[in-house]
Amino acid sequence: MQTMVQTSPAVLILLGPPGAGKGTQARMLEEEFGLIQLSTGDLLRAAVAAGTPAGKAAKAVMEAGQLVSDDIVLAILKDRMAQADVKAGVTLDGFPRTDGQASALDALLAEAGQKVTAAISLEVDDEAMVARVSGRYTCAKCGEGYHDEFKQPAVAGVCDKCGGTEFKRRADDNAETARERLKAYHAQTAPLIAHYAKAGVLQTIDAMGSIDQIAAGLGQIVARVSAT
Ligand code: AMP
Numbered sequence: 001m002q003t004m005v006q007t008s009p010a011v012l013i014l015l016g017p018p019g020a021g022k023g024t025q026a027r028m029l030e031e032e033f034g035l036i037q038l039s040t041g042d043l044l045r046a047a048v049a050a051g052t053p054a055g056k057a058a059k060a061v062m063e064a065g066q067l068v069s070d071d072i073v074l075a076i077l078k079d080r081m082a083q084a085d086v087k088a089g090v091t092l093d094g095f096p097r098t099d100g101q102a103s104a105l106d107a108l109l110a111e112a113g114q115k116v117t118a119a120i121s122l123e124v125d126d127e128a129m130v131a132r133v134s135g136r137y138t139c140a141k142c143g144e145g146y147h148d149e150f151k152q153p154a155v156a157g158v159c160d161k162c163g164g165t166e167f168k169r170r171a172d173d174n175a176e177t178a179r180e181r182l183k184a185y186h187a188q189t190a191p192l193i194a195h196y197a198k199a200g201v202l203q204t205i206d207a208m209g210s211i212d213q214i215a216a217g218l219g220q221i222v223a224r225v226s227a228t
Contacts, residue, residue: 008113009089009114011089011115012119012120013096013196014091014093014120015189016121017124017186018181019124019129019132019136020124023039023094024145026038026039027145028215030091032219033089033226034089036091037091038077039093040073040076040097065184067184070104074101077095077105081108097188097189097192099188102196115199117201118222119193119196122207123208132147134174134178135149138168138169140164140166140167144160144162151211203225
């Protein structure tokens with residue numbers, strides 16, 4: 001694992017539509033740089049599975065491919081950011097997704113004397129995203145991502161990473177919901193690219209390549225921004 005040289009913990013944001021590879025890349029950044037992957041989608045899915053009030057309120061919204069309210073998302077994000085492990089630095093995966101969330105994040109970080117280190121926009125083609133999202137599934141045990149067409153386990157039915165034999169698919173990973181999620185991305189989240197460009201922390205990366213090509217590009221960005 002490479003260590004980050006900067007003194008305050010890095011706060012990276014991965015911006016991009018569903019299927020751009022944010023989750024996969026955030027997991028790889030955690031392995032390579034020790035930056036904790038913080039996915040509001042994962043936190044919300046855990047709340048839905050646990051049947052918490054937030055989870056109950058979020059379930060139908062998520063299944064429709066729309067955005068959960070800022071209040072709910074900010075409450076679960078703040079809880080997670082208060083935990084000790086995030087002091088190592090974080091990659092925010094799927095957060096912020098609205099102007100309100102971006103401003104709340106700026107304020108939360110300012111309270112701790114921090115700011116966003118880099119917001120990295122993963123640039124992709126919309127139709128390719130629908131195909132990527134529709135075929136994906138993960139190992140139920142370790143979360144490793146697979147795809148019906150693009151990335152099958154080396155041995156059918158056995159996770160390459162942990163040997164697990166159970167896999168799961170998200171309820172919202174189908175073509176119809178993927179199109180709704182793309183619409184929400186363009187309407188509410190893509191404008192944040194301008195917000196981070198104005199703040200001088202925007203980086204962009206072509207995310208149409210292979211997982212390893214994207215990871216290499218991201219690694220270079222992280223090494224660069226962490227050295228400044
Ligand atoms: P993801 O796992 O990031 O693709 O998110 C799955 C779903 O969770 C999204 O389609 C939204 O319904 C919801 N969600 C995740 N993160 C956020 C967020 N930051 N703001 C609003 N809704 C979110």
